[in-house]
Amino acid sequence: MRKKVKIFPTNNGFKVGARESILEGAMREKIDHPYSCKTGLCGMCKLRLIDGKVDHLDHSPHSLSELEKEEGLILSCRAFPLTDVEVSIVNQDDFEISVQKEEASVISKSMINHDTWCLQLKMKNKTDWIFKSGQFVRLEFDGGISRSYSMANLPSDELLTFFIRKLPNGSVSDRIMSELKEGDTVRVEGPFGSAYLRAEHTGPIMLVAGGSGIAPIKSIIDSALTLGLKQKLYLYFGVREERDFYLKEYFVELATKHSNFQVKYVADKINSSSDIVVGRVINIIDAEWPILEGQWQAYLAGPPPLVRSLAELLEEKGLWADDIYTDPFYAQN
Ligand code: FES
Structure with a gap:
């Protein structure tokens, strides 16, 4: 019987016959x-085998190590599905995504804390539009006004999710968001950005989000866990005040389900919560990690001064500059 093969993050699907490898299919x-x-x-x-079973034929130890096999990696030319399988492309640098401009419809818009909108869009025609977790797009609203935002969802999700911070003093972005309603059209151009998940990495990963920098970081974490990455993932989510947090329950639940994922909330000021560390996120990381030994990677997203200082700190602690992926941005007026 033919078996189904689904490849993330492209969402391509096909069937393979008996004794046909994934690559042949x-x-x-x-x-x-x-x-x-x-x-x-x-x-x-x-490829990374996310779900299902394959018969894996012999191969050179240089093409796939024992450690990589334990991590769930396979060679598609040597892997013959025994069941329906879900796999993901390991080295996302190997596939290019072209920038496109497409129309999308507003599906929902809601406030998720005192100053942040959650906006969900659905592509009108382009069902195969994809991105790499951690990337961003330019949203163009009526009147030709455009702003850049990172996706917070998985590349395979039907809806694109954005967290848009409301700025004081009647900002343009606040006016646009207040007037935007379900069914409106927004033009989406992208994807852009190179701070996307490198799923071939097997060492520990530190993820730091300042404010709405949590959007690309959430997408990276969701992808890493969906793809079955087994190494430790440490998330630090830093904000000014306790009321600036959102997605707290979401990450707590994720940490309950995945023992390799750990989250820490850090705020300059708090009122009551005992699960929040008080201080600056950079000082907390500095104190908790005197040295970062081994093959670490880091993803940093948030205000440019924070991202720059964090990158310098992590380099001092032992990370290679090439293993630090940064997404510095200011909330746009
Ligand atoms: S190992 Fe060379 S194509 Fe599969």
Whole structure:
């Protein structure tokens, strides 16, 4: 019986016959998929097995190590599905996503704390529009006004989710958001940005979000856990005041479900909560991690001064600059 293969984050799906490898099925369906030797020697066709079982034939130890196998990686040219399977492309640098401009409809708009909107959009025609977790788009509203925002959802989700901070003094973005209603059209241009999840990484990951920087960081965490990354993921979510937090229950539940995920809330000022650390997020990380040994990676998103200082701090503690992915931005007026 033929087995279904679903590839994230492209959402491509196809069926393979008995004794047909995942790579052979992808090539037959003309699905863009990295490969070279087709015989288990080069390692170009590496995938992460998220769900299902495969019969995996012999291969060179240089193309796939024992550690990578334990982490759930497979070679698509050597993997023959025994059940329906879900896999993800490991090296997302290997597939390019072209920038497109598409129309989307407003599905919902709601306040999620005292000053932040949650906006959800659905592409009108383009059902295969994708992005890499951590990237952003430019949203163009009526009147030609455009602003950049990061997606907070998974690339495979039907709806695009954005967190849009309300600025004081009648800002343009606040006026747009107040007037926007369900069914309105918004033009989406993108995706842009290079601070996206590198799912091939197997060492611990530190994720730091300042304010609405939590949007791309949430997308990265959701993808990492959905793709079955097993290493430790440490999230620090820093804000000014306790009332600036949102998604607290969401991350608490995620930490309950995934023992490799840990979250810490940090605020300059608090009223009552005992689950919030008081202070500046950079000082808390400095105190908790005297040194970062091993193959760490970091994703930092938020106001530019915070992101810059954090990147310098993490380098001092042992991270390579190439392993620090930054998404500095100011909330736009
Ligand atoms: S294509 Fe070379 S290992 Fe699969």
